[in-house]
Amino acid sequence: MSLKGKGAVVTGSTSGIGLGYARAFAKEGANVMINGFGTPADIEKERAAIESEFGVKAVYSPADMTKPGEIAEMVATAEKAFGAVDVLVNNAGIQFVSPVEDFPVEKWDQIIAINLSSAFHGMRAAVPGMKRRKWGRIISTASAHSLVASPFKSAYVSAKHAIAGLTKTVALETAEFGITVNCISPGYVWTPLVEKQIPDTMKARNMTREQVTNDVLLAAQPTKQFVTTEQVAAIAVFLCSDEACNITGANISVDGGWTAA
Numbered sequence: 001m002s003l004k005g006k007g008a009v010v011t012g013s014t015s016g017i018g019l020g021y022a023r024a025f026a027k028e029g030a031n032v033m034i035n036g037f038g039t040p041a042d043i044e045k046e047r048a049a050i051e052s053e054f055g056v057k058a059v060y061s062p063a064d065m066t067k068p069g070e071i072a073e074m075v076a077t078a079e080k081a082f083g084a085v086d087v088l089v090n091n092a093g094i095q096f097v098s099p100v101e102d103f104p105v106e107k108w109d110q111i112i113a114i115n116l117s118s119a120f121h122g123m124r125a126a127v128p129g130m131k132r133r134k135w136g137r138i139i140s141t142a143s144a145h146s147l148v149a150s151p152f153k154s155a156y157v158s159a160k161h162a163i164a165g166l167t168k169t170v171a172l173e174t175a176e177f178g179i180t181v182n183c184i185s186p187g188y189v190w191t192p193l194v195e196k197q198i199p200d201t202m203k204a205r206n207m208t209r210e211q212v213t214n215d216v217l218l219a220a221q222p223t224k225q226f227v228t229t230e231q232v233a234a235i236a237v238f239l240c241s242d243e244a245c246n247i248t249g250a251n252i253s254v255d256g257g258w259t260a261a
């Protein structure tokens with residue numbers, strides 16, 4: 001168990017990719033702070049499952065990633081609960097799709113706050129402890145949209161490109177302190193969110209399940225396979241290993257060849 005006794009904070013980990021990271025770190029022995037929205041019963045079920053399956057501490061923070069004060073408090077609470085925040089994963093994110101001229105201003109602000117600024121606030125709070133201990137791992141979930149654009153996603157694509165720049169900057173600042181800072185850029189990941197879109201799209205476009213998957217959802221993904229949350233989490237676990245100590249400032253694609261095209 002490579003992360004035994006370490007403390008990890010994963011933002012946006014009540015579902016999807018974030019929950020995948022939290023469970024993978026716990027499997028490696030880390031105590032984890034989960035965060036995000038959802039019904040209290042569902043969140044408690046996931047939290048308790050992590051503790052009982054992996055024998056680690058799991059704590060829930062309700063911090064809202066649009067609120068800098070709550071982000072700092074989340075990091076401070078995790079430091080108290082686990083003794084340290086050794087691993088910080090900036091993962092919370094939302095999407096909104098609209099032509100730029102109609103894009104609601106409050107949606108732009110919200111996406112920049114959750115998908116970008118929250119990572120800055122988290123790093124700002126967690127880096128001092130990492131520097132003192134001379135060890136830390138910071139990982140952000142970027143996206144294929146940190147490298148290429150799609151129309152109608154101005155806020156999301158801007159935030160994801162900026163995450164890659166923030167990653168490089170903080171990697172340079174912390175390189176001599178045993179801290180690495182990287183981002184992971186998935187293509188389409190199989191999450192409940194994606195699964196739920198299939199029946200509606202089948203109906204709307206009069207397509208079979210296979211046609212929706214290959215010609216709509218995976219149109220840009222040459223392998224014609226969804227990335228899984230386990231595949232993304234496995235990269236994060238590797239980035240936390242000592243073998244990965246010279247990988248810093250990197251943007252690691254896991255997109256089935258999307259950005260090779």
Ligand code: NAD
Pocket residue numbers: 011012013014015016017018035036037038063064065066091092093094114115141142143144185186187188189190191193
């Ligand atoms: P998801 O909707 O399953 O998870 C998003 C998480 O963020 C949830 O836990 C949600 O509660 C939380 N969240 C949303 N707003 C929040 C806020 N204000 N404060 C705190 N938590 C908040 O989506 P996902 O697909 O797992 O996405 C996770 C990350 O991965 C996002 O940054 C997303 O941009 C990125 N990503 C997803 C895909 C994909 O295909 N699913 C591809 C590339 C990148």
